[in-house]
Amino acid sequence: MEFYGTLGDACWERETLEALFRAGMTGARLNLSHTTLEACAPLLEERFWPAARQAGVEAKLIVDLQGPELRVGTLKEPVSLAEGAEVLLGAGGIPVPAAALAAARTGDEISLDDSALLLTVVEERPDALLCQVERGGLLKSRKSMAILGVQPDTPALTEEDRRNLDWAARCGVTDVLQPFVRGAEDLAVLRGALAERGLERVRVMAKIENQLGIEKLDEIIDASDVICIARGDLGNSMPLWELPAAQKGIAARCRTAGRSFFVVTQLLWSMEQRAVPTRAEVCDIYNAVLDGSDALMLTGETAAGRYPVQAMEYLVKTARSALSTGRAG
Known part of the structure; x- marks a missing residue:
């Protein structure tokens, strides 16, 4: 073995x-x-x-x-995400792959770091997603990302x-x-x-x-x-x-x-x-x-x-x- x-x-x-x-x-x-x-x-x-x-x-x-596989990009330092807060994925916020921005829709749930953190998309923007933190924690660089129930084109x-x-x-x-x-x-x-x-x-x-x-x-x-x-x-x-x-x-x-x-x-x-x-x-x-x-x-x-x-x-x-x-x- x-x-x-x-x-x-x-x-x-x-x-x-x-x-x-x-x-x-x-x-x-x-x-x-x-x-x-x-x-x-x-x-x-x-x-x-x-x-x-x-x-x-x-x-x-x-x-x-x-x-x-989808992953968040490189962060200057770990980001603390507080439950109930809003966070921006994409331009002006946490870097994520373009495929994720194209695939996610309002209401979709996004898990980060093997579901240690959970977000809900509340607004789609041309180059970003505004999300609400449902389950908070500390997000580090290059952690896994999944749009639950969605398969991006990659x-x-x-x-x-x-x-x-x-x-x-x-x-x-x-x-x-x-x-x-x-x-x-x-x-x-x-x-x-x-x-x-x-x-x-x-x-x-x-x-x-x-x-x-x-x-x-x-x-x-x-x-x-x-x-x-x-x-x-x-x-x-x-x-x-x-x-x-x-x-x-x-x-x-x-x-x-x-x-x-x-x-x-x-x-x-x-x-x-x-x-x-x-x-x-x-x-x-x-x-x-x-x-x-x-x-x-x-x-x-x-x-x-x-x-x-x-x-x-x-x-x-x-x-x-x-x-x-x-x-x-």
């Missing part, structure tokens, strides 16, 4: 990376919505790969592209994605995560871009993050190498209490098709701040393994959390405990 962490400030030190590998990590994700492969190349060469070799791990390096790959793929071979990329896959066509675009760069052997991982991905799951399974059940934005696309059934359903369809899959998002979310996980979190991990997940991935727990190595230890030990009891057939 594979165990992935996400690279970030909390784990970039070589000693921490080596400790993660010794704890059982078999590979790492690099989120290219926040950086570029070119910028990370020195850190990968000087820290990531040496740490893996020192720990005796033949590591995988997964890059998570931007794809059709390309499968951005120009930045293509520039990142230019660096994939020299950085040792083994897998590519394609966000918000809407059907086999998105994956065909990605495979074409990989083939143009001589990267046919790189595995294509399809992230299921919305209702369209579930509707087109059969063709996505056929067109991908691995399915990623990405519960953050997937949970934005439905009432949250329906997410467990959606996860179970995707897992069952992957098992039937013989397609590898893995689960990600908030597996050990509390460990970003606490040294010990909740009982619910370890049960979540255990059940994902029993459902047949071939891998598990931590995100903020290793990228920005206070206890990255401890989180990996709990992930690996809990999963191995589940493996010892037997899994779904």
Whole structure:
């Protein structure tokens, strides 16, 4: 079974990376919505790969592209959004993609940072959206954004994605995560871009993050190498209490098709701040393994959390405990 962490400030030190590998990590994700492969190349060469070799791990390096995902732009500093206040998205306010401005309509709900914050559009302007804050909090740069129930018209790959793929071979990329896959066509675009760069052997991982991905799951399974059940934005696309059934359903369809899959998002979310996980979190991990997940991935727990190595230890030990009891057939 594979165990992935996400690279970030909390784990970039070589000693921490080596400790993660010794704890059982078999590979790492690099989120290219926040950086570029070119910028990370020195850190990968000087820290990531040496740490893996020192720990005796033949590591995988997964890059998570931007794809059709919506994110807020770069902010000079975090913005505090107070419940009941009005906030402007677009010109003169918080920068957001043009596709979001074109797609949103008055009355639409917009979730930010995996639904940590929620806005309602109260007025459409030529180059902005006036919104009311329904659920407030602190908004940081490059956080995820979703217009609930709306699919904006965005390309499968951005120009930045293509520039990142230019660096994939020299950085040792083994897998590519394609966000918000809407059907086999998105994956065909990605495979074409990989083939143009001589990267046919790189595995294509399809992230299921919305209702369209579930509707087109059969063709996505056929067109991908691995399915990623990405519960953050997937949970934005439905009432949250329906997410467990959606996860179970995707897992069952992957098992039937013989397609590898893995689960990600908030597996050990509390460990970003606490040294010990909740009982619910370890049960979540255990059940994902029993459902047949071939891998598990931590995100903020290793990228920005206070206890990255401890989180990996709990992930690996809990999963191995589940493996010892037997899994779904």
